[in-house]
Structures are given as structure tokens and as C-alpha cells.
Amino acid sequence: MSRQDPATANATIEEQYQEYLMPIWKSLDVPVRRAQGCTVEDFEGNEYLDVFSGIAVTNVGHRNEAVVEAAKDQLDKFVHGCSYVHPHQPAADLAERLAEVTPGDLQKTFFGNSGTEAVEGAIKLARKYTGNTEVIALEMGFHGRTLGSLALTGNKSYKADMGPVINDVSHFAAPYAYRCQTCEGGPCPGDCAAELEHRINTHTADDLAAVVVEPVMGEGGMIVPPEGWLQQVKEIAHDHGALLVADEVQTGYGRTGSMWAVDHFEVVPDIITQAKGIANGLPLGAFTASAEVADAFESGDHLSTFGGNPVACGAALEVIDQLEGGIIENARNRGEWLTERLAELETEYEVVGDTRGLGLMQGVELVDPTATGPRGIAPTPDAKLAKSVGAHLHEDGVIMGVGGFYGNVMRFQPPLIIGEEELDRAISALEAAITEETA
Known part of the structure; x- marks a missing residue:
């Protein structure tokens, strides 16, 4: 060229x-x-x-100069080690770092290559941990374009000519105050979270594994939920034996003015998915859970050939340092x-x-x-x-x-x-x- x-x-x-x-x-x-x-x-x-x-x-x-140098340093050592076959330091260090910077008791991470993979993996983990199969997500939400994550996505424009997607997925109303019949143009009372209970009772078989939400909805239109909404969603999920999965693929890594969007709402999810800003452009995705939830996975339950690539992990470690540096x-x-x-x-x-x-x-x-x-x-x-x-x-x-x-x-x-x-x-x-x- x-x-x-x-x-x-x-x-x-x-x-x-x-x-x-x-x-x-x-x-x-x-x-x-x-x-x-x-x-x-x-x-x-x-x-x-x-x-x-x-x-x-x-x-x-x-x-970013420091991130580029971190990636170059790792390129001079080795490029591929398959972190699930050959343990290597960049993946180990990044997983430890994520245990430090993710909310609450989230501790163990699985690395993939993208946000949609992170969401797919998080759903598999939630199903394995709870023993249930059904998932509820938000109308107007976006979680990816593979068949599993597409099923969670609440927008037909992404699904046209792609069906049928997986079953066992329902949706509940987004906390979209500007176009909410409940709010009627005024301050949002958060009743849309209570609607989750109604959807569980009418659209599921009482076999709920996870409720998946973006803490701030990106593709839906930069929709910020009202105070207390996310906490209420988590409580309802737990009442039904399900986990709360926070999809922070777009909102994470400082995007909302905090390391994680859930920090604004003082909520610790059961699983948090990550990608996009994690390595500043190098392909990397991840989902992180508490040790109790993560240990539901047994050897062979999930795998990624390129997940935890050492070059991307090296860049991600520097990204976190840069973010926390101001x-x-x-x-x-x-x-x-x-x-x-x-x-x-x-x-x-x-x-x-x-x-x-x-x-x-x-x-x-x-x-x-x-x-x-x-x-x-x-x-x-x-x-x-x-x-x-x-x-x-x-x-x-x-x-x-x-x-x-x-x-x-x-x-x-x-x-x-x-x-x-x-x-x-x-x-x-x-x-x-x-x-x-x-x-």
C-alpha cells in the first residue's frame, strides 16, 4: 500500500x-x-x-506508548503459549491483577478473545453453577453476535435472518426513562426492575440460571438505570436461585469514570464480563467470578486456544496501570x-x-x-x-x-x-x- x-x-x-x-x-x-x-x-x-x-x-x-512497549516486550519472548495448555506469566499476572481491581470477592478469570466469547462463557458458568438453564436479559440490550449471545440481545435488527437462536432466553423492560410508560417523563421510580419478577413468573419455567444486564446500555442508546435498579435486579435474581451477570464489555476499564460501571451503583455482580478496552485494541476478552462460582467449572468444561494470549495479556496489564495512573x-x-x-x-x-x-x-x-x-x-x-x-x-x-x-x-x-x-x-x-x- x-x-x-x-x-x-x-x-x-x-x-x-x-x-x-x-x-x-x-x-x-x-x-x-x-x-x-x-x-x-x-x-x-x-x-x-x-x-x-x-x-x-x-x-x-x-x-499508547507504554501499552505498545509492553506488547513489544512480550513479542520478543514468545507469542503463543495457549494459556490453558502451557501456563505463562502474563496470563497469571493479569488474572491476579483482575482479582485486585474487580469488585468484591470476584477472584478467578477465564480468558477468551472477545466480548461475545466472554458472555457465552459466563452463561455456561452460570448454568454449571446453578444447575439451571434459563436466562433473562434486557430488551434493547446487546451482548454479541454468536448464536448464544445473540439470543440475549434484545433487538430484532441484529437477529434478522439469523434465527432460530437458542431457547431458554426471555427479556424484560430496559430502564429507559426517556421512553418509559411508567416514568411518564418524570424521575424514574425504578419500577422496571420489579417487572423482572413478573417476567420470571410469566415467561420462564422456574429454571433460571442468570440475569444478564449491561450496567449502562451501550448499543441501546447510552441508557443509565435509576438509583437502586441494579441492586433490585440482583436481589430478584438471587431470590430465584440465579446469578447476576454484569456485561461490562463496553462499560468497563474506566469508560464511565470508574473502573467498572457497577461501581457507580455499589453492586457486586456474580460474574463480570470484559473485553473492548481491556487491551486497548489487542484481541482479549475475559469473565471473572468468585472462587465459589468459578470452581463449578471442571477441567475441559471450557477452553480457548488463543484465550489469554501473552502479548494481549501483557498489554492489558499496562492498560490497568495507565488507567489507575490518572x-x-x-x-x-x-x-x-x-x-x-x-x-x-x-x-x-x-x-x-x-x-x-x-x-x-x-x-x-x-x-x-x-x-x-x-x-x-x-x-x-x-x-x-x-x-x-x-x-x-x-x-x-x-x-x-x-x-x-x-x-x-x-x-x-x-x-x-x-x-x-x-x-x-x-x-x-x-x-x-x-x-x-x-x-
Whole structure:
């Protein structure tokens, strides 16, 4: 590619994707040549401010020097040892470190390669420990795209033409205050957690192994539950002999201004799943449980050839050090500032129906204020506007995700090292895009 004409290099990459890769995702159309910090550069030398982080992955910044060096150091020693055949130090050290930084008595970790693998493994462990088979997850939630994790995902758009997925999965209402019939536009009383009890009684065979939730819903639209909701969900799960699985694949590793999103709610889950930010871009996933729960697995119950790759584990150890060295604090402080700035947008623009989030995981929900939304609740989601705003931002040199259950939420998920000036630039660009696209 270095021999390509820079003026046509982007187009060449896109043509290769069209010709040789399966169409697995809608592209943000930024062919990446290099990246550093919060900046991504394409093959034509165009630079972009990245406030999406490759879907909340490069938490400590693109090409973080210390993380890169940690990976290089391990590459000079050995690349593959299959941590479940040949014990090696990087996996042992990372597992010990996770026992220190995960909540409560969570102690033992299984390493895989991705978030969806972590979720699948967590469900297997919950079934083995409880002796039960059924699982309940949230409507509008997202847990992955393999058949097991897809069954947990509460959004038909991910499942089209992929069924049938596994049985024994039910769903209950998401704590989506902005579009909740119970809340009616006011403060959320948390009654949606009580609805879990109703769903268990009406949609299960009383054989519940796990309740799986994202502590803050990412693909659903940056939905933050009300105070007390997660604790109530855990209590209901335990009352029915089930475990609480917190899917922290997107929310973990400082994303919400704390190491884990569950920290905000003072809840210790029975199993916590991790990926994305764990190794800052190197493929690694994990799930961690208490010793009592983890020891339900016997030798051979679960395995991963590449899980616990020593290079990825070495990078992950440095990621944790970087996060605890001040980056989580930056995420918390910048998040507080971002919350205030986004709230101003909600006041200034009718098409901004709601702003919400924690830390540097925040969303701006765009709506058509002239029409009532689904089930007569809140204004109509405006996915068309969100798409055009996203394209406008791209032209202005800002990479911002667009998502949410209705496809109408602009997603702020930048590297956690981002500065106030860079965040302000992103917000100014968003304002300009909204103004022009609604003129």
C-alpha cells in the first residue's frame, strides 16, 4: 500500500473491502493509516478527531506508548503459549491483577478473545453453577453476535435472518426513562426492575440460571438505570436461585469514570464480563467470578486456544496501570464537564430530545419534536437526522458513532485521555451539524 498514489489510497482500500471482505458492518468510511491519542489519519493525510474509540476500545488512547512497549516486550519472548495448555506469566499476572481491581470477592478469570466469547462463557458458568438453564436479559440490550449471545440481545435488527437462536432466553423492560410508560417523563421510580419478577413468573419455567444486564446500555442508546435498579435486579435474581451477570464489555476499564460501571451503583455482580478496552485494541476478552462460582467449572468444561494470549495479556496489564495512573480520573472529570455541555444542547435544540450517560460514555438522542414516538411516549426518534449529522461530522473531521435502539443517538465514547479542548471541538462540530441539517 505504501506504493499507492496517496490521492487514491482511500478508494483502493474501500474497493478491497468491497471485493474481498464480507459486509459485516456499516462503515464510518475512514480508512485508517495511523492513529495517535485521539487522532486518526487516513491514507490521504486527512486527520480526524476520534470520539468513538473504535466502539469504546482505545480507552488509554490510540497507540499508547507504554501499552505498545509492553506488547513489544512480550513479542520478543514468545507469542503463543495457549494459556490453558502451557501456563505463562502474563496470563497469571493479569488474572491476579483482575482479582485486585474487580469488585468484591470476584477472584478467578477465564480468558477468551472477545466480548461475545466472554458472555457465552459466563452463561455456561452460570448454568454449571446453578444447575439451571434459563436466562433473562434486557430488551434493547446487546451482548454479541454468536448464536448464544445473540439470543440475549434484545433487538430484532441484529437477529434478522439469523434465527432460530437458542431457547431458554426471555427479556424484560430496559430502564429507559426517556421512553418509559411508567416514568411518564418524570424521575424514574425504578419500577422496571420489579417487572423482572413478573417476567420470571410469566415467561420462564422456574429454571433460571442468570440475569444478564449491561450496567449502562451501550448499543441501546447510552441508557443509565435509576438509583437502586441494579441492586433490585440482583436481589430478584438471587431470590430465584440465579446469578447476576454484569456485561461490562463496553462499560468497563474506566469508560464511565470508574473502573467498572457497577461501581457507580455499589453492586457486586456474580460474574463480570470484559473485553473492548481491556487491551486497548489487542484481541482479549475475559469473565471473572468468585472462587465459589468459578470452581463449578471442571477441567475441559471450557477452553480457548488463543484465550489469554501473552502479548494481549501483557498489554492489558499496562492498560490497568495507565488507567489507575490518572486516566480514570480524567474520564470522570471530563465526563462531568461533558454532561453539563450536552445538557445545554438539550435546552438549546428542539431536536435534542435527551442527553444522558456516565463518564465518557454519553449519548445525544435526536428526535422529531413534531411527532409523538412509539407507544405515545416522547417525540419520534429521528434516525435519518442522526445519520445525516454523523455524515456532516465526518466531513468536518470528527468521528462520532451513531446508534441506539432506534438508530437516533449520537455516541460520545472518546479515548479517556481526551482533553477539554478536544471535547469542546467535538461538541461545536455537533452543534454546527445539527444546525445545518435542520435548517
